[in-house]
Amino acid sequence: MSDREKLYEGKAKIVYMGENPDELILHFKDDTSAFDGEKLAQLAQKGEVNNAFNAFIMEYLQQAGVPTHFLRRSGARESVVQRLEMIPVECVIRNRAAGSLCRRLGIEEGRILEPPVLEFFLKSDALHDPMINHSHIRSFGWASEDEIAAMTRWTERVNVLLLALFARAGLILVDFKLEFGRYHGALRLGDEFSPDGCRLWDAQSLEKMDKDRFRRDLGGVVEAYIEVARRIGVPLA
Structure with missing residues (x-):
């Protein structure tokens, strides 16, 4: 993970450069926050669950004709998306x-x-x-x-x-x-x-x-x- 270019780290995800300039990698973290970051915690498995959940919903929406940036899951905690x-x-x-x-x-x-x-x-x-x-x-x-x-x-x-x-x-x-x-x-x-x-x-x-x-x-x-x-x-x- 350290050899990839990190573009941004938010409260719930890290965004890395993908294999080409038009793609990004979303890494879903276990970190959880509320109230603009005033309340923080780590919850085991959350990153894996949210990655799978997001992939399912994005694919469901794509099949119904909604244009999304989602391309594919690339690991338990990661997905490849179009760079928007x-x-x-x-x-x-x-x-x-x-x-x-x-x-x-x-x-x-x-x-x-x-x-x-x-x-x-x-x-x-x-x-x-x-x-x-x-x-x-x-x-x-x-x-x-x-x-x-x-x-x-x-x-x-x-x-x-x-x-x-x-x-x-x-x-x-x-x-x-x-x-x-x-x-x-x-x-x-x-x-x-x-x-x-x-x-x-x-x-x-x-x-x-x-x-x-x-x-x-x-x-x-x-x-x-x-x-x-x-x-x-x-x-x-």
Whole structure:
């Protein structure tokens, strides 16, 4: 690993240069964080589980026509992806009220949102990922009008696809975030999709099956991730 060029190390992944300039290697770590890095821990197996989970979801979305940067898994903790010029905007879609939406608007947790709420946030740990709108994105040049429309369209499409996938597994997809980037000018879904970046509840008990277990000191974080993976058919070693 030391002979590869490290491009970036984040809270949950390390990004290395791939074998050619158009490819990157994502290394999924066991590190877990919350509250902009104020709460940190290492959870055994998390990197392996999230790598397998992400590969499964990305391939599922690709088969449904969603353009993603994912190419292949290359190891228990690593995947090869296209190198994107990332857009510094998080697209968050909410099917039920939870997290910051409840705090901002005083909405009770679990309220069904019909239609789903789509929000944009600037990806910036230093600024605590502030909420932004369509005008901010255009005025500051983070994305073009066409790209905003495409990010919106693909986020809503992913929501429809994943709502159905998780519902079949007895799970409620409460909310999730997506990030996009440009591959030679073409928009692609980037980053990852795992229980680190979404909220999932058991449909019967409403038990939290995502990173809220870490945020709220509920325990059994990786065990919950593994259970979600098992239900939707992710092959785990």
